Amino acid sequence: MNELTYAVIGTGAIGGYYGAKLAHAGHNVHFLLHSDYEHVRQHGLKVSSCDGDFELQNVQAYADTHAMPQADVVLVGLKSTNQHLLRSLLPPLLKDDTVVVLIQNGIGLEADVQSWFPHLRLAAGLAFICSAKTAPGHVRHQCYGSINIGNYSCPDKERINAILADFIDSGIDAHEVEYAEARWKKAVWNMPFNGMTVALHTQTDRLLSCPSTRQLIYEQMMEVIHAANALGIEGLDESFAQKMMEMTDVMVPYSPSMRLDFDFRRPMEIDYIYTRPIDEARRVGAEMPRLQMLERELRFLENSGQRD
């Protein structure tokens, strides 16, 4: 089998990390950059990682997808607030059998991209990682780092296996998972913690150490689980919520990406992390009143600026 060609759209905390790991292991990776383009072209990419630091020189960096070669695999690490950009960014990269992996948070991401590109082969990438872009061309990887791939619309199972093999070969803990179950399982953690750390200006540990918000987080997790069950998705029950609580108990105090976005006055990913799952659940009769209230609070905070 020929070696796969990779394109990374959104070379930040997520796309930058996984793309750099693949390139560092010798894979053929082309990076789309925006504000960091000049810096990375001259100085390369730097990854400070709990698994060992490394640097990439002579990065295949681009400022425009029209200048990039077509790819076998496109890894999308874009913030979902910029999802609409994929309509113009993707076409130059696509061959008939290109697989696009959306390494993003939320529900409904693949459905939207599929509606724009009906024949595209799509997969979800569920990243379990604490990382941040701390300077131009510099990704800081604090802990974790595994990725789960869920096949959304790729008929070629072998291609999914080849991507997984490349990730594993590059030192990344990667597994295949069932698409819908995986997206909703991630939502069980993401929906409570992303918004609540913004709404109460706090971190995961303090939400769990206060009995009132600990109970609220659990109730919100159960809203996601009931919604997933109503949508016919199996594999999620009360024990999964308990597992997520316990996992978060032993994590270091953590500010999820939405809290960082809010603090740095970047747009928050409210549409795909809240509005879409709430709408999808409502279509099958499952209400999520606490998470809908959280969505409304986040809209207020986003519309009316900072908390003052």
Next chain:
Amino acid sequence: MNELTYAVIGTGAIGGYYGAKLAHAGHNVHFLLHSDYEHVRQHGLKVSSCDGDFELQNVQAYADTHAMPQADVVLVGLKSTNQHLLRSLLPPLLKDDTVVVLIQNGIGLEADVQSWFPHLRLAAGLAFICSAKTAPGHVRHQCYGSINIGNYSCPDKERINAILADFIDSGIDAHEVEYAEARWKKAVWNMPFNGMTVALHTQTDRLLSCPSTRQLIYEQMMEVIHAANALGIEGLDESFAQKMMEMTDVMVPYSPSMRLDFDFRRPMEIDYIYTRPIDEARRVGAEMPRLQMLERELRFLENSGQRD
């Protein structure tokens, strides 16, 4: 009929205003004071009011209810966070036929006091007023000022009428209302706005001008109305929620008492404004998920100090 003797417990924004109005009209009013006792004894009470300023000299001021005469009517303007103090404050003031009027916000206030004093004659006072104590012995009355009296456990209807007559005679817009309906109608406004202005650190006008929080406030009002209906209380429906929205639209931007308590680091009245009505509704099968979430957020903010 003999002239009624009044005692005021909690001479602040509410008790201070109504007590001073009665005294200014010539009624016999005795005031319990705490931190302002010395000031009021020497300088009297001052009311700066949208209806005209006035001052009371030679106020009948006390630092201890044991020094006060027994009263025909006790007006309680205490913060409900200090409700337990009534167990020791009230007995020296009580005759067999004393009526105690709780001019406080929340649900369950009368039931608790009744459980401590099974034979006491109780009424609720629902104050519609914007006022604040801005300095020792100084109440600033910005607008509104009416009071509704709901009879809870006073068999002597004439006594309630006599109290209403004294209020009206003192220039106060006062009406008799049905107890349970009145308490729950007030909760329709209090439960959304008190907590939401704390949780989002804002005022009534901004909550209503953002479409997301406007919808949330309406949903929270409907939770209160459904709870009241489940408890068998009539007179509340969707049109009442709409009326409360429209009334608040034309109010000046307003910080409810809980927002002021939070900002000045005083305890918030979470128990009687949130926990009690939520518990009472649950007992008849009515859940209030959004208001319960708000209660949990408020407990977090109270437990963990200020917002950051």
